[in-house]
Amino acid sequence: MIKTENNKAWFLVLPVFALVAFSAIIPLMTVVNYSVQDVFDAHTRYFVGTEWFTKMLNDPALQSALLKQFGFSFTILLIEVPLGIGIALLMPKRGWSASLCLVLVSLPLLIPLNVVGTIWQIFTRGDIGLMGWTLREMGVSYNISRNAVDAWATIILMDVWHWTPLIALLCYSGLRAIPEAYYQAARIDRASRWAVFRHIQLPKLTNVLIIGVLLRFMDSFMIYAEPFVLTGGGPGSSTTFLSQWLTTMAVGQFDLGPAAAFSLIYFLIILAVSWVFYTAIMNSQKEK
Amino acid sequence: MKSRIALIVYILFILLPIYWLLNMSFKTNEEILGTLTFWPQNFTFDNYIKILTDPSWYKGYINSMIYVSLNMVISLCVALPAAYAFSRYKFLGDKHMFFWLLSNKMAPPAVFVLPFFQLYSSVGLFDTHLGVALAHCLFNVPLAVWILEGFMSSVPKEIDETAYIDGYSFPRFFTKIFIPLIGSGIGVTAFFLFMFSWIELLLARTLTATNAQPIQAIMTRTVGASGIDWGVLAAAGVLTIVPGIFVIYFVRNHVAKGFALGRT
Numbered sequence: 001m002i003k004t005e006n007n008k009a010w011f012l013v014l015p016v017f018a019l020v021a022f023s024a025i026i027p028l029m030t031v032v033n034y035s036v037q038d039v040f041d042a043h044t045r046y047f048v049g050t051e052w053f054t055k056m057l058n059d060p061a062l063q064s065a066l067l068k069q070f071g072f073s074f075t076i077l078l079i080e081v082p083l084g085i086g087i088a089l090l091m092p093k094r095g096w097s098a099s100l101c102l103v104l105v106s107l108p109l110l111i112p113l114n115v116v117g118t119i120w121q122i123f124t125r126g127d128i129g130l131m132g133w134t135l136r137e138m139g140v141s142y143n144i145s146r147n148a149v150d151a152w153a154t155i156i157l158m159d160v161w162h163w164t165p166l167i168a169l170l171c172y173s174g175l176r177a178i179p180e181a182y183y184q185a186a187r188i189d190r191a192s193r194w195a196v197f198r199h200i201q202l203p204k205l206t207n208v209l210i211i212g213v214l215l216r217f218m219d220s221f222m223i224y225a226e227p228f229v230l231t232g233g234g235p236g237s238s239t240t241f242l243s244q245w246l247t248t249m250a251v252g253q254f255d256l257g258p259a260a261a262f263s264l265i266y267f268l269i270i271l272a273v274s275w276v277f278y279t280a281i282m283n284s285q286k287e288k
Numbered sequence: 289m290k291s292r293i294a295l296i297v298y299i300l301f302i303l304l305p306i307y308w309l310l311n312m313s314f315k316t317n318e319e320i321l322g323t324l325t326f327w328p329q330n331f332t333f334d335n336y337i338k339i340l341t342d343p344s345w346y347k348g349y350i351n352s353m354i355y356v357s358l359n360m361v362i363s364l365c366v367a368l369p370a371a372y373a374f375s376r377y378k379f380l381g382d383k384h385m386f387f388w389l390l391s392n393k394m395a396p397p398a399v400f401v402l403p404f405f406q407l408y409s410s411v412g413l414f415d416t417h418l419g420v421a422l423a424h425c426l427f428n429v430p431l432a433v434w435i436l437e438g439f440m441s442s443v444p445k446e447i448d449e450t451a452y453i454d455g456y457s458f459p460r461f462f463t464k465i466f467i468p469l470i471g472s473g474i475g476v477t478a479f480f481l482f483m484f485s486w487i488e489l490l491l492a493r494t495l496t497a498t499n500a501q502p503i504q505a506i507m508t509r510t511v512g513a514s515g516i517d518w519g520v521l522a523a524a525g526v527l528t529i530v531p532g533i534f535v536i537y538f539v540r541n542h543v544a545k546g547f548a549l550g551r552t
Contacts (some may be wrong), residue, residue: 130516
């Protein structure tokens with residue numbers, strides 16, 4: 001679409017700007033302020049420059065947490081994206097079964113994060129949970145509070161359970177937007193099922209997939225409540241994700257300086273990765 | 289046929305943990321901790337009665353509902369004109385503005401927890417519904433602008449021009465013609481706004497004490513001196529799912545065409 005140049009459009013954007021600025025710029029400035037100071041109490045504080053940033057970047061515990069966080073985000077994206085596409089392809093296209101399917105598939109999306117944690121905590125307990133009990137009866141040793149691998153697998157399974165529907169719904173509506181004529185042309189050409197998917201469906205899904213991957217990356221990188229409820233970050237610190245580190249540091253131990261420096265590093269990483277995605281979206285829209 | 293089976297297996301995978309929660313919410317604590325049963329042997333509504341008759345419990349649901357609805361109204365009211373501006377006009381700094389907005393969706397809530405607490409306490413918004421609603425605007429408004437911009441861009445500009453020639457003023461054109469045109473877009477946006485505000489825990493918990501405490505924070509109370517009250521915890525969990533089911537039911541027809549966010 002050709003847009004007209006009109007700086008009066010700022011008046012339409014102004015309410016959003018004011019509202020978000022109130023909740024974003026003032027707190028962000030507070031964080032920046034803390035990150036360069038050593039705060040003892042309300043009246044005693046020293047300017048320390050970039051000391052906290054250096055300290056945080058060199059902290060091995062946080063480096064490993066950061067690596068784990070990347071590992072987690074990429075693992076769930078690798079599982080959720082293909083699975084979501086698959087589910088979208090399988091879902092019925094019309095009739096009552098389509099509506100029912102939509103409602104059932106989107107169910108996990110609207111469950112509060114800590115309730116998701118609670119559901120899986122109950123579900124995986126060896127004594128009262130169906131999954132934990134079944135695995136124990138089958139002779140598999142499974143304990144998320146003792147075994148780090150079990151805890152990891154369960155958190156990934158939980159995230160797949162919770163968020164694959166988002167990818168599936170996005171893809172489902174992307175598929176619905178493909179005109180029937182495309183499929184007819186493919187039938188005339190005797191295209192195989194795979195060729196139809198590769199050359200008709202997948203290209204049409206690119207845009208929604210970028211949105212889905214962007215949303216999933218941002219949210220999985222900030223994951224907090226679900227693992228916190230399910231494992232409490234344990235066993236040890238094997239499932240302690242970045243957000244949990246941060247809240248423990250800032251609210252629990254009240255180490256404001258390091259926590260603020262760490263917040264900014266954390267924010268900048270997400271910003272950088274998301275910027276890449278964002279540019280990709282904008283470029284793909286320009287090509288059309 | 290094979291695809292049917294795969295789909296059914298997936299739906300079972302989704303429903304099984306939820307079924308287990310539902311199953312547990314109808315049991316007594318003795319039965320939960322005693323033997324593993326696949327359906328309630330002594331069917332009881334006690335857990336639900338306990339929640340629905342105790343104001344300190346059910347007020348949590350009311351609080352959550354209030355701030356989620358407030359957030360949806362505020363977000364939509366400010367995002368609609370802004371999305372229109374982004375989809376129709378070029379103006380000074382528009383691209384930077386758009387990315388800055390989106391960057392707020394990317395900010396981890398954990399980063400903002402403490403400054404939010406201090407800021408909202410100092411302006412008297414701590415422990416109010418409006419406070420939580422405003423805090424959730426931080427990530428919901430950018431999202432709403434982003435989604436709505438996609439829908440609005442797919443409406444041809446000729447419609448605007450025709451309306452102006454016919455003598456419509458901007459506010460009248462916007463409310464009478466434009467908003468009905470992107471109805472399903474608004475439906476999908478509302479779905480996302482509800483979703484992200486309803487499931488958020490960290491900010492809602494930090495910014496409230498008693499008056500506006502969300503149900504998610506109240507649920508942690510089931511851990512008492514005598515261990516966890518599993519039955520009540522499960523019942524409270526089931527009740528948090530119910531509003532979501534209604535929301536999905538209302539937007540189900542928009543989902544098929546609208547979920548691609550106008551960007552196919």
